[in-house]
Amino acid sequence: MKARVTVMLKKGVLDPQGQAIAHALGALGFEGVGEVRQGKVIEIELDESNAARAEATVRRMAEELLANTVIETYRVEILPDEAG
Structure with missing residues (x-):
């Protein structure tokens, strides 16, 4: 099973990389570009067949390591099986 964690800075937190991209x-020459926020995406392969347990495990990973929850938010997605 594969999971994807998307980590973004919280609204109101200065994003110098996003500003540089904008x-x-x-x-x-790209016109009409407003605010740009830059984040990171982490894909994790898990040896787990139960989606609820996989999501709970990945949420713990995000809380403990992948995201700095003081200044960042995260979203966990359990991805569909690609084998078929």
Whole structure:
């Protein structure tokens, strides 16, 4: 089973990388770009067949290591099996 964790800075937390991306897009001629927020995506392969247990485990991973919950939010997705 595979899980995806998406981690983003919370609203109101300064995002200098997002600002740099927005500036670079404008410099490249892309018009109408508003606020840009930059984050990270982590995919984890799990040896687990129960989706609820997998999600609970990945949420613990996010809380304990993958996200700094003081300044970041996270979303956990259990991905469908690709084997078929």
